[in-house]
Amino acid sequence: MNRIEFIRNEEKKYHDFCYDNYQLFKEGSWLHKPVKTVMDLLPLFSSKKNINVLDLGSGVGRNSIPIAETIKDKNGKVVCVDLLDSALCKLEKYSKIYNVEEVIRLEKADIENFQIQPNEYDIIIAVSTLEHVKSEETFESVVRKMEEGTKRNGINCLIVNSEVEERDLETNKKLDALMELNLSTEVMLNKLGSIYTGWEVLKNMVKPLEYNIIRNERPVLLRTNAITYVLRKNIG
Known part of the structure; x- marks a missing residue:
């Protein structure tokens, strides 16, 4: 098993544990509410119908379900991409509980390989997912696909971790x-800007954050510089 395979196996164990032990929108974990920055985007599209949204690394629907609830009456669609069966299984369940199953489309795929057509989406979000690609070249490729897949006046919302450190809390x-x-935070920002x-x-x-994880x-204490980068395409 190489390093990337080992990391992905550990991340799968961590996320499977979270999805099995914590409920969406319940106190006790990072699943308890959507990301405010993501939700703040939706009023910008309040007058638009037929909104197409792409959620890369959707997990169990922390952001995509509230988005779907907001655009449900506007003939909107949310494409949810995740590689983990545990995430998609829970997302399917939650979409029915919150009565948005007709709005959400599930796609099992690695975001590195997911195909995005040019000018396809009004909003593309990638929350804590782009740092999980296998290389800098792949990172740049995925972000360029996001850029090209966004409609005029559409928005990309990226939240990506940089300079991550982990420390055993017992030792x-x-x-x-x-x-x-x-x-590094500087390198990541330069790549995004280019x-x-x-x-x-x-x-x-850029916001320094700390999490206690298992x-x-x-x-384990996880420290990171979390980059929030929100952009609008070719306005004016």
Whole structure:
């Protein structure tokens, strides 16, 4: 098993555990509410019908279900892409519970291989998913597909972790961060800026964050510089 396979296996175990033990929109985990930055985008499309949304790395629907609820009466669609069966199975269940199953389309795929047609979506979101691609070249390829797949005046919303560190809370030992692509914040921002040339930047923020997570039944502190990057395509 190579390093990428090992990391993805560990991430699968972590997410499977979360999806089995924590409920969507219930207190107790990061699943308890959608990302505010994502939800703040929706009023920008309040007068538009037939909205197409792409959620790359959708998980169990933390963001896509609230989006679907908002655009349901406007003939909107949300395409939810995830590689984990556990995520898609739960998402299908939650979409029925929240009565948005006709709005949501499930796609099992690695975001590296998911095909995005040019000018296909009004909104593309990628929350804590782009750092899980296998290389810098793949990162750039996926982001360029997002850029090309966005309609005029459409929006891309990226939240991506950089400079990730992990530390065992019991021994205080620094661990190898289990992140496929762990770039410096400066390098990540430079890459994004070079791809989104000519787009209007609506939000560009770097926020240091800390999380307590479990790795192999041991408590681990994860530190990261979380980049929030929101842009609008070719306005005016």
